[in-house]
Amino acid sequence: MKHLAYLNKFLYKYRWHLIPGIIFVTISNIFGIIPAQIIRIAFNLVTENISTYQLLNGFEQQPMVYSIFGSSLLLFGTLVLVLALLRGLFVFFMRQTIILMSRHIEYDLKNEIYAHYQALSLAFFRRHNTGDLMNRVTEDVTRVRMYLGPAIMYACNTVTLFIIAIYFMVSVNPKLALLSLLPMPVLALMIYYVNNIIESRSERIQKRLSTLSSFVQENFSGIRVIKSYVREGFVRESFAKESDGYKSQSMDLVMVQALFFPLMLLLVGLSTIITLYVGGVEVIKGNITAGNIAEFIVYLGLLTFPVMSLGWVSSLVQRAAASQKRINEFLHEEPEIKSINKQKQDIKGKIEFKNVSFDYPDTGIKALDDVSFSAEPGQLVAIIGRTGSGKSTIANLIMRMYDTTGGEILIDDKPIKQLNLESYRAQIGFVPQEVFLFSDTIANNIAFSADVLNMPVVEQAAKNAAVYSNIMEFEKGFETMIGERGITLSGGQKQRVSIARAIVKEPQILIFDDCLSAVDTKTEEEILNNLGRSMQNKTSLIIAHRISTIKNADKILVMDNGKILEQGTHAQLMANKAAYFELYEKQLLEEQETA
Numbered sequence: 001m002k003h004l005a006y007l008n009k010f011l012y013k014y015r016w017h018l019i020p021g022i023i024f025v026t027i028s029n030i031f032g033i034i035p036a037q038i039i040r041i042a043f044n045l046v047t048e049n050i051s052t053y054q055l056l057n058g059f060e061q062q063p064m065v066y067s068i069f070g071s072s073l074l075l076f077g078t079l080v081l082v083l084a085l086l087r088g089l090f091v092f093f094m095r096q097t098i099i100l101m102s103r104h105i106e107y108d109l110k111n112e113i114y115a116h117y118q119a120l121s122l123a124f125f126r127r128h129n130t131g132d133l134m135n136r137v138t139e140d141v142t143r144v145r146m147y148l149g150p151a152i153m154y155a156c157n158t159v160t161l162f163i164i165a166i167y168f169m170v171s172v173n174p175k176l177a178l179l180s181l182l183p184m185p186v187l188a189l190m191i192y193y194v195n196n197i198i199e200s201r202s203e204r205i206q207k208r209l210s211t212l213s214s215f216v217q218e219n220f221s222g223i224r225v226i227k228s229y230v231r232e233g234f235v236r237e238s239f240a241k242e243s244d245g246y247k248s249q250s251m252d253l254v255m256v257q258a259l260f261f262p263l264m265l266l267l268v269g270l271s272t273i274i275t276l277y278v279g280g281v282e283v284i285k286g287n288i289t290a291g292n293i294a295e296f297i298v299y300l301g302l303l304t305f306p307v308m309s310l311g312w313v314s315s316l317v318q319r320a321a322a323s324q325k326r327i328n329e330f331l332h333e334e335p336e337i338k339s340i341n342k343q344k345q346d347i348k349g350k351i352e353f354k355n356v357s358f359d360y361p362d363t364g365i366k367a368l369d370d371v372s373f374s375a376e377p378g379q380l381v382a383i384i385g386r387t388g389s390g391k392s393t394i395a396n397l398i399m400r401m402y403d404t405t406g407g408e409i410l411i412d413d414k415p416i417k418q419l420n421l422e423s424y425r426a427q428i429g430f431v432p433q434e435v436f437l438f439s440d441t442i443a444n445n446i447a448f449s450a451d452v453l454n455m456p457v458v459e460q461a462a463k464n465a466a467v468y469s470n471i472m473e474f475e476k477g478f479e480t481m482i483g484e485r486g487i488t489l490s491g492g493q494k495q496r497v498s499i500a501r502a503i504v505k506e507p508q509i510l511i512f513d514d515c516l517s518a519v520d521t522k523t524e525e526e527i528l529n530n531l532g533r534s535m536q537n538k539t540s541l542i543i544a545h546r547i548s549t550i551k552n553a554d555k556i557l558v559m560d561n562g563k564i565l566e567q568g569t570h571a572q573l574m575a576n577k578a579a580y581f582e583l584y585e586k587q588l589l590e591e592q593e594t595a
């Protein structure tokens with residue numbers, strides 16, 4: 001329960017929904033109770049009038065008694081109807097305040113969690129899988145909302161109704177009140193337990209369903225591989241197996257639900273039988289009237305749902321507490337990468353690595369080992385090396401996605417940690433190895449870093465990235481939708497849109513992480529020439545596998561196993577006749593073979 005205390009700030013914020021809500025609950029319950037008393041009066045009237053009517057048999061007053069009796073019954077009936085309408089009206093107000101409050105809080109909480117996610121570091125997202133993160137914003141928040149809305153509403157309803165109904169029941173006959181209410185705690189307990197079973201089974205079904213959905217989603221995404229390897233039959237069988245598991249778990253749930261309602265009706269019926277029997281005996285003894293029995297039966301009817309909701313509410317609260325605990329864990333998680341400096345600053349773009357080492361926190365893999373190099377503003381520095389040699393890690397560290405575990409990175413001769421993170425990253429253009437484009441128009445994808453779309457700038461960036469003519473070939477040009485909602489770009493087109501997105505920022509530092517692999521050498525040359533013009537006085541860092549891409553760089557770093565084997569210009573490295581030279585010879589040979 002202590003985890004739910006976090007939500008009190010929201011309850012306070014929306015107190016002007018909550019307080020009227022509680023008042024409406026009470027009023028609606030009063031309107032629910034009064035009809036029971038009217039029914040008692042009407043019932044007593046019926047019994048008394050029937051005997052009067054019979055006594056006047058043969059007298060001329062008899063029809064008069066009949067008409068008075070009829071019109072008073074009509075009056076009582078109308079009264080009950082009006083009260084039911086009034087009760088309905090206040091139930092409507094109650095829902096409009098309390099349930100509305102829960103929706104407002106749900107909205108606030110979702111935004112708070114999402115904003116916190118955005119502040120957390122990359123390492124956090126590596127540690128948690130996407131499904132888990134999404135659950136926090138969707139399922140867990142929904143469960144918390146069930147506490148804030150229905151649970152609070154029904155708890156208030158149960159408490160007020162019980163106080164009022166029990167007061168009236170005891171004032172009529174304490175013994176009858178006690179005996180008729182006897183099955184109620186059993187009903188509440190039973191609902192609590194059965195509800196827990198239903199919930200846990202539903203949860204298992206939900207998990208099974210999400211496995212099934214992921215299975216189908218993955219197979220649809222990989223349909224080309226499935227078809228080309230003729231695995232349709234195998235996939236069909238696997239799907240049938242998964243579906244079968246889902247079906248048998250659903251059957252388990254149906255079984256509990258099927259038992260639940262008859263059992264509940266049995267207990268409610270038991271209360272009525274006790275009331276009729278004990279009440280009947282009391283009427284015979286003259287302690288109560290027949291109208292009191294009818295009144296009691298109405299009370300019991302009124303109390304049945306609140307008693308049932310008691311068990312339901314307690315399991316809702318339990319689940320909400322578990323969900324809020326998970327949400328709190330996330331909300332209390334501090335970003336590993338902190339920006340201590342609040343002052344925004346412009347950078348020139350000098351990068352210096354001083355004996356930098358780096359171990360990935362989640363795997364402990366040593367990706368960089370004593371790496372030192374520098375890049376001056378206006379220079380183009382290239383990194384080449386085998387896969388897994390640590391090239392992307394250098395890019396990640398320059399972006400300050402992680403902090404170094406050894407050594408230091410200086411930007412404009414200042415430790416990177418002293419820079420304001422947001423303004424620093426805003427001055428870097430990064431093209432990742434794995435291109436990611438949003439399901440949006442090409443223009444919006446390119447202008448992603450800007451708050452306002454400036455078409456001439458976007459078009460120039462597309463020209464520099466050598467993708468302009470491709471875009472113009474599409475019917476809708478820059479307004480073409482891409483991704484799931486639109487067309488599929490080719491690998492090379494995607495890479496160039498991603499490059500345009502980075503250069504549109506006119507960054508001080510530009511990082512290309514192996515993002516020219518899917519473009520032909522002619523286009524690559526065009527892009528690099530354009531870059532040479534637009535990146536004058538700014539720093540460029542290019543990670544590549546082809547020597548042709550980087551041979552004009554001012555400095556080339558040759559990486560292997562987290563270390564820099566050698567660094568220098570193409571000519572210097574060729575003269576060294578070491579790793580770079582060997583790589584050059586090998587690539588030359590491959591080119592000749594494929595030519």
Ligand SMILES: Nc1ncnc2c1ncn2[C@@H]1O[C@H](COP(=O)(O)OP(=O)(O)OP(=O)(O)O)[C@@H](O)[C@H]1O
Nearest residue numbers: 126360363365367386387388389390391392393394
């Ligand atoms: N997020 C990560 N968590 C844990 N280990 C990682 C992570 N990213 C990379 N590594 C590991 O760090 C090492 C260096 O990887 P890095 O991505 O820097 O290599 P790379 O030179 O860019 O390779 P490639 O040319 O294939 O892109 C590898 O052994 C890799 O398995």
